[in-house]
Amino acid sequence: MKELIKVKNLKKEFTNGEVVTQVLHGLSFSINEGEFVSIMGPSGSGKSTLMHILGLLDRPTHGVFMLDDKNVKTLDDDELANLRNAKIGFVFQAFNLLPKTTVLDNVILPLTYSKDKKEMEARAKDVLESVGLGHRIDYYTNQISGGEKQRVAIARALVNQPAIVFADEPTGNLDSKSGVQIMKILQNLNNQGKTIILVTHETYTAEHAKRVILIKDGLIEKDYEVKNRKIATDTEILK
Secondary structure, three states: OOEEEEEEEEEEEEEEOOEEEEEEEEEEEEEEOOOEEEEEOOOOOOHHHHHHHHOOOOOOOEEEEEEOOEEHHHOOHHHHHHHHHHHEEEEEOOOOOOOOOEHHHHHHHHHOOOOOHHHHHHHHHHHHHHOOOHHHOOOEHHHOOHHHHHHHHHHHHHOOOOOEEEEEOOOOOOOHHHHHHHHHHHHHHHHOOOEEEEEEOOHHHHOOOOEEEEEEOOEEEEEEEOOOOOOOOHHHHHO
16 A cells, blocks of 8 residues: 655744744654544644644644655645645635635635636536535525535535545534534545545544544654444434
8 A cells, every 4th residue: 555644753843932832742654545544632732733734734843754755845835835736635624615605616716727617617516416515506605504514615625636635623513413424424535545634632533534643742642543443324414
């Protein structure tokens, strides 16, 4: 199996005047293509900082980060942006959808630079169908539920056909049934070959993945395979 992400002695610090705060203290691990990994830890553990680095939204202070055989340290900002757009999709807890805009237009947004409008619309409609929202394409985002908003966010993350999907607390703002539905979609995407990296503080949510990297105080406390993995089912959704 191909090694997609590799970090070695990864460190991150933030400087405010003369005060230096070290958030990540030397992390080393790898993630293979097609894995479903949860990065879990309490608030302040460094998991979100790690996700921002792995998602090319920030740079590490020290250490080596290889993404798809590319040394991220050698890339300039434009190269990072191009790699991020080509390889990575993001799903955030707060949805980050455009208000007063249709579901379809929100999903099309990452395809803005495409020249073929018909192709843009067709691909957006396909991914909306794949997350069960084909009947909502003309609805405005203020007309749909929280669970549906998160499914729109997932569709938007998928529309560029990324190799990796990062999901940052994707069930945090949802009721339990909607949360199960989101985890079912992520598990299905992983079954189709997508690499999923889930960031969460909840053990129950984390154990829908196949592997958990537990972060505490900027260090890896545990890295383990989930033996009794939780599988999201339609039965749970329909209760």
